[in-house]
Amino acid sequence: MVGGGIVGLVTAWRAALGGARVTVVDPEPGGGAAQVAAGMLAAVTEPHHGEEALLALGLASARRWPEFAAELGEASGRDLGYRTCGTLAVALDADDRAELRELHALHTRRGLDAQWLTGRECRRLEPMLAPGIRGGLRVEGDHQVDPRRVVGALLVACARAGVEFRRARAARLVVEAERARGVVLADGARLDAARTVLAAGCFSTDLEGLPPEVAVPVRPVKGQVLRLRMDGAYADFLRRTVRAVVRGGSLYLVPRENGELVVGATSEERGRDTTVTAGGVYALLRDAHELLPGITELALTETRAGLRPASPDNAPLLGPTALPGLHLATGHGRNGVLLAPETGAVMAHALAHDALPEAALPFSPRRFTRTHIPEPVL
């Protein structure tokens, strides 16, 4: 497993539970985008703009989350901060309202549980919302989890399941007889493997030795995220996740039970730069202030930027590539945390059978290779 972020770890854990001998290669296991992510499990309120397959994958993963959280909590002895507090998507003006109405129409067609609320009804649920809120969608099924805790729990669960960790950088893929055979580490050591999984987020492109028929079209999309503290008179500042589209950007506020309030996120194409900028923090505070004016009273405890591994169609790249023995698990973009349970299940299947389960076929990495080879189904 090249990469010990949330996707690499969940895949390693699930594969190890299925009987595989797994080694995770990462200079800093447990790092990566999940250290920054808010942890919205927003399969329903995430606007998909016609990405039907991705919506279905998100819904499938959301359905897995309760059991996954229980199982991972049990396996690690850790609390994941999994919270079924629901999500409220709100509209700040008439245009937002029209867009949210469209999203609601999609929900209705798909039979998804979402309730239309007037601005007044929104403020009855969340009294700190700005008086100008024009309406909203209440989705009790869109939950949240603390991604830092999830990653911490996965590290423990992996270790308990026999996963080995190699704190090193994987430098080069070993290809012999037209098959991936493992990796060479930065220090020159070679790790042999029957199957190699590339799950290093937006850094997956760094591995040398990938043959031309294996495309890894992921790029970093920078997201700046703030952490605030709700306490004292403001302990009940927000009770459920609130999200909105402000000035074209997706803004969300995720309140944790421990008083942390995560405010995210910018979406910036700046290569691998993870600088927290005055402009990013300013835009998040300005937009959050528009949605919840009282936010000015909360402590600002952390500012941080992470890199989403984005793919050309916003969907992940999962399972076998055109090179036998090489699998991908990357390109999760904004949805890595939501998709973690489904990714673990899909990848465990893919590694056991060298083929994707049927529902995951739209996510084959081969969709980006020039000569598309039909996928075997098992």
Next chain:
Amino acid sequence: MVGGGIVGLVTAWRAALGGARVTVVDPEPGGGAAQVAAGMLAAVTEPHHGEEALLALGLASARRWPEFAAELGEASGRDLGYRTCGTLAVALDADDRAELRELHALHTRRGLDAQWLTGRECRRLEPMLAPGIRGGLRVEGDHQVDPRRVVGALLVACARAGVEFRRARAARLVVEAERARGVVLADGARLDAARTVLAAGCFSTDLEGLPPEVAVPVRPVKGQVLRLRMDGAYADFLRRTVRAVVRGGSLYLVPRENGELVVGATSEERGRDTTVTAGGVYALLRDAHELLPGITELALTETRAGLRPASPDNAPLLGPTALPGLHLATGHGRNGVLLAPETGAVMAHALAHDALPEAALPFSPRRFTRTHIPEPVL
């Protein structure tokens, strides 16, 4: 010396150079408001609203700064970041412009060096300024220094001058035979002293045992300050200190030679709370963005809040109190860094003679006691 912030340290150093045996009592010497302060030495551009004596004190201290910086740099072997880059006070609208014009008229009456500039002239000096700038005052004599470095240098210079440090909290003043005799520490130990100086900033009021005739009317005024980084394409973002009054608050941006850009400051009456708030950071970024729109591109590297020790008339309390043996050196408000050299000189004189030099008489702590006793002059 009760208090090892910039004022306590400069007083201790100067007194020790004069031959006194000095012990500084502070749980964390070198901490305090100077760790947050921007270090503007803005005797001229600081609006004083008729505080003539304070203006004169500031000008006297500004005149001392070059030699003081050289001497302290020599004594400590440290670079203080003293920079003679000048200050530009700008007006964002017609009201600001009228106020700046008034300040300029005061400068002219006092013979102070300040030059009126049109908005275009301001932007010629500092091209990143917003196009809407209506005019400004250029004051080449208002310099800057890095307060963290000053405090670091003072710690070294004090130690080299024989000052002793006691890392403890002073709990109670010892008064015997109607004279201050030293302090009792929190652990019960007693330190005897012929003269005790209370220089603990806004915490000076915590010392128990102060007799009723000694008033210490200082209160904390919270200031939130940001630190940004100018580098790469933005290394020349700002060349001199720029300040303005935005929405009634004083905003300043102080560019250091090492690329740090300090943006300050809020003024909040919140007791001893030093929480960095979403609202404080938001207001600073919003106002700075109005002045210098390109600031959004800079990295935000630090957010912090400090407590200014404010007095009822905004001027410091210096020298002997109504209780023989007890001196004060606190209440410097926004001007602690600027006033450090003059404070050191005044206090060294006061400790040697138990009386203030004539120019410092307006700053006697006795101005706040009910029965004002005329000050002896030496």
